[in-house]
Amino acid sequence: MSIEHFLDNSISSWMAGVGQHSDIVMSTRIRLARNLNGYRFPLAFTEDEAHKIDQSVSATLLDASDELDMQFSSIHIKDVSELSRQVLVEKHLISPKLANSPMTGSVLLSNDESVSVMVNEEDHIRIQCLFPGLQIQEAYAQADVLDRVLDKELPYAFDEQFGYLTSCPTNTGTGLRASVMMHLPALTMTKQMNRIVTIISRLGMVVRGIYGEGSEALGNVYQVSNQTTLGKSEEDILADLQSITEQIIQKEREARDALLKHSANTLEDRLYRSLGTLSFARIMATDEAARCLSDVRLGIDMGLIEDVDVSILNECMVFMQPGFLQKYAGTSLNTSERDMFRAKLLRERLQKEEKQKTKGEESE
Structure with missing residues (x-):
């Protein structure tokens, strides 16, 4: 191929x-x-x-x-x-x-x-x-x-x-690195991530950004992985990661429930504003696009936004990156050109999804 x-x-x-747990664990x-x-x-x-x-x-x-x-x-x-x-x-x-x-x-x-x-x-x-x-x-x-x-x-x-x-x-x-990529917006919004990262590091795990070592947690996406490969068996490493991941999932769910209970209107307003930005903005930097995609994904996972498929957001997280933008454009782009082209692609992708859903509903 x-x-x-x-x-x-x-x-x-x-x-x-x-x-x-795909509403929290992406991969x-x-x-x-x-x-x-x-x-x-x-x-x-x-x-x-x-x-x-x-x-x-x-x-x-x-x-x-x-x-x-x-x-x-x-x-x-x-x-x-x-x-x-x-x-x-x-x-x-x-x-x-x-x-x-x-x-x-x-x-x-x-x-x-x-x-x-x-x-x-x-x-x-x-x-x-x-x-x-x-x-x-x-x-x-x-x-x-x-x-x-x-x-x-x-x-x-x-x-x-x-x-x-x-x-x-x-x-x-063992030569083994096991990791999970997690979407943790509620823990980030409630300012619990720093404490969780500290606890995880004490347990022999490490938290990194979306592209691994040295990268930032773009769009509230974090990688949690084992730090120790010597002195532990593969089975123990995998079991430890499973246990820690399940605990983080539980904490994220609790944080989402708390946001709904104590600030539902403010949360829903933020999530729909982000959907509007993705749907209509003409210029979008990488960090803004990632934040908006994170908000919309959270809205979908919490049942607040129903008209967007979550797989579309995963796709958007990839093609909004500089390499993909220039691949699609067929030419090199400077920063301002990438920000405009990124906004254009995101608008078109969401509009395409909306048209496909409307067509499907009309044919039923």
Whole structure:
């Protein structure tokens, strides 16, 4: 499948707005870091080593398509434009690290984009599985199948005492990073997030923004993931994340109930004002668009706004990003041009949704 399939479609399977607790948990991600025995880590390897690793990993997965019942497309990072790389980052299919790597590297993507295997990122192999809603065990099971297929053909760098060896010591051990992407507007509005972040960090977890380490919580979207990979089993890491996630979900629900009980009119006014802004604004910066989309999503989840599909909002969160905007525009855009084009795309997408609903109602 050509790269255009992955670039032209802003919606991925993990954005479907389904799965357990999907009104709060947008997606679950499992990532396994692995390195091949006998090669230096990407921080120090040569271009020749990078090329050999890329060929070995890609060939193994492509040959195993029938065994995995999954078709992969291999995309060589050096063969795609800087803008295309940015779009792949915005869709969470590759990391900024891989997008900016000067060495030979690639990503193998499943057709539905739920599986992404990055080659020669920070480590030789990064297996990533993205599922909608809260599906920690399901996503891990998929990653484990891929891991076993690769391990059967390629010798991993493994130490009996330390576990899987990785470029960054914080990944050594299981090499497992499990995370959930959560929409937490009520906890943010009621100013509880700082306290929750502090508590979570004491429990060995970390809270980051929508694009992981170093990013901001755009649109009240946070990633909660394990911080420790050494000294704990995969089962314990997953169980801890499940438990903490369920507690945060409960706190978010309580905060939403409190907002409805004590300031329903003010809340509803804010949410509908945001819907109006998305529907009619002519200029929108990224942070304003994210805030408005967050408000409308909250309104949908609380049953206050009924005429918009939540999956449309997930799609909008992706295509409002700079890379996608310029991909759609077919040209480079400066900041002010992006703000105008972003507003235009958001208006058109919401109007398209409204027309489709009206047409469906008329045909009934």
